[in-house]
Amino acid sequence: MPHHTLPAEYEDLRMRTRAFIRDVVIPAEPRSGERLNDVTRDQLQAAAKAAGVFAPHVPREYGGQGLPLEYWSPIFQECGYSPIGASILNCMAPDEGNMHMLGLIASEAQKQRYLLPLAAGTSRSCFAMTEPHPGAGSDPAALQTRATKIDGGWSITGHKRFTSGAEDAAFCIVMARTQGHGDSPAGATMFLVDMTNPGVRLGRMIHTTDRAISGGHPHVHFDDCVVADDAVLGEVGLGFRYAQVRLGPARLTHCMRWLGLARRSLDIALDRAERREIFGSPLKDLGLAQELIAQCVIDIETSDAIIETTGTLLASDPKAGSALSSVAKVHCSEAIYRVIDRAIQICGGDGVSDALPLAGYLNEVRPFRIYDGSNETHKWAISRRASAHRAREVAAGAPYLADVDAEFEFDRDAAVVGRGL
Incomplete structure (x- = not known):
């Protein structure tokens, strides 16, 4: 069925992506619990380039498909139908987010040095912001890593953790606190740091339930890590603003990606319910199974809708879109988990075994309720924004609706006429 919002050229990309994922990528998926090896990845990425589906989000001048942000979701969902799909099509975290930011903020020289090879899939990257307690985690303002101005550059000192992809990365985007310098304000600054820099040291690997992100989630130490002035990404002191970008x-x-995995999980459950008979009838005809299936469809469709709305808003109003992305992140991370969990329930014992991939999918999506800011932190921010917005409305003259002691006049005759009585 054609997608309801995609222009023809992007619908063609979606259908070619769907065919590539299902015909080429899925047959090459590693066994449950194993990681995709580099040789297979390189072969599949070459095939994706030949098929014209590689790096869908990257501008054409950097080797991608030039897909506008408001149309990312349908194509990213097709990629996500396989746990390795986004990696093969080079739109997997953290590289995808780093590419997007570099495209918007980096200098032309930085784009040539870092964005071009990243977009081509010949290098990988990481983003270093999360720190051990009491450093930055869900609260970026707790940032402990420092960058000190020196002659001709900067010295960075700090300890990061959960630096996804760091083990395989060629470079890192590092968030560090900086003092005011010249006309630049104090705050945080982003730096582009080669992982071969002698001041960079990989620390202990953090073993997590997810396996899709190549390069793991290790600790990374910056020990008097000296970089030149041209390593500053954007402007000094504006790191927190860029982080929202x-x-x-x-x-x-x-x-988007994990909603694609939820769709595959439901497909697995639907196939099972179609052919599995229990108590004398197909599983799909039993009310309890129908309830699970219906709730899956509801979670998928509501997630799809809020993703589409948020993507459109991000493209036109990044600040408002970033705020709504918190709502989308909380809803989707919980809804996607529910879909996969229900799919496991429908499939019974096989659902929790390695006979089906569903248990592995559940391990992949569970961390999303923590990654990119815990859901609890996002709910706190969502609540504060809602309260502040309503307070501004009332201050501007909107009626205060919770005053139970106010006397309201009621014109009975007008009410009767209004009802046509």
Whole structure:
């Protein structure tokens, strides 16, 4: 069925992506619990380039398909139908978010040095913001890593953790606190740091339930890591502003990819319910199974709708879109988990075994309720924004609706006429 919002050229890309994922990528998926090896990845990425589906989100001048942000979701969902699909098509975290930010903020020289090879799939990257307690985690303002101005550059010192992809990365985008310098304000600054820099040291690997992100989630130490002035990404002191440029779309692309995995999980459950008979009838005809299936469809469709709305808003109003991406992130991370969990329930014992991939899918999506800011943190921010917005409305003259002691006049005759009585 054609997608209801995609222009013809992007609908063609979606259908070619769907065919590539199902015909080429899925047969090459590693066994449950195993990681995709580099040789297979390189072969599949070459095939994706030949098929014209590689790097859908990257501008054409950097080797991608030039897909506008508001149309990312349908194509990213097709990629996400396989756990390795986004990696093969080079739209997997953290590289996808780094590419997007570099395209918007980096200098032309930085784009040539870092964005071009990243977009081509010949290098990988990581994003270093999360720190051990009491450093930055869900609260970026707790940032502990420091960058000190020196002659001709900067010295970065700090300890990061959950630096996804760092083990395989060629470079890192590092968030560090900086003092005011010249006309630049104090705050946070982003730096582009080669992982071969002698001041960079990989630390202990953090073993998590997910396996899709190549390069793991290790600790990374910056020990008097010296970089030149041209390593500053954007402007000094504006790192927190740039983080929102990256994190809003990055939250949403996680929703897109994993919604594709939720769709595959439901397909597995539907196939099972079609052919499995129990108590003398197909599983699909039993009310309890129908309830699980219906709730899956509801979660998928509501997730799809909020992703589409948020993507459109991000493209036109990044600040408002970033705020709505918090709502999308919370809803989708919980809804997608529910879909896969129900699919497991429908499939019974096989659902929790390695006979089907569903248990592995559940392991992949569970961390999303923590990654990119815990859901609890996002709910706190969502609540604060709602309260502040309503307070501004009332201050501007909107009626205060909770005053139970106010006396309201009621014109009975007018009410009767209004009802036509």
